[in-house]
Amino acid sequence: MNYYPTNINNKFELFSEQWQPKVIATMNDYEFKIAKIEGEFIWHSHKETDETFIVIKGEIEIEFRDGIVKVKEGEIFVVPAGVEHKPMSKKESQIMLIEPKGVINTGNIDSNNLTAKNDVWI
């Protein structure tokens, strides 16, 4: 049988839209998603799950109600379940998100223009 790895950087070359996570791999009921982000997202939280951010390229900030964290290329940060956060990136950054299948990118906030389709593979 043939087995193939997935090259994370190469997957970023296949799309240009921002804030629209694309699935590149699954593990049990979790998904590995990649996204290009730039500017400020909205405040939201995911009541039921932690959310992992790994910065593949660039530098992002995640704001909390009581602080902020800067996450640079090659760094990982896990946002705890239920904690309000607002991701942002001054210039376009490339990130990988790891979280259970079915998590909505805008969490508890219903936002027509920012809520992304789920389970979009690339």
Add this chain to the structure above:
Amino acid sequence: MNYYPTNINNKFELFSEQWQPKVIATMNDYEFKIAKIEGEFIWHSHKETDETFIVIKGEIEIEFRDGIVKVKEGEIFVVPAGVEHKPMSKKESQIMLIEPKGVINTGNIDSNNLTAKNDVWI
């Protein structure tokens, strides 16, 4: 409150032993572990869970009973639950593993000299 990211590369500078995964982050009941590997591991499987490999530096091979996959720097590969596999690396490579807490590195095989302690943080 102060929030800090974890730099994955920097964590590899803190240890030298091979085949001994160290936890660098948790997400729900999952762990992100890093390891240095070189040479051949043993055949084993994890009946209850998929296991994610991300190569941070170097190049590894994962052998299956019916094939093999080469995973290079910046690539991700998920070994399905229950599938026998044997990781190996000709030169020392640095990898990140993602799997549920409590998974034994040697899976279904009891190997005194290769079975690593679990939940060792670095």
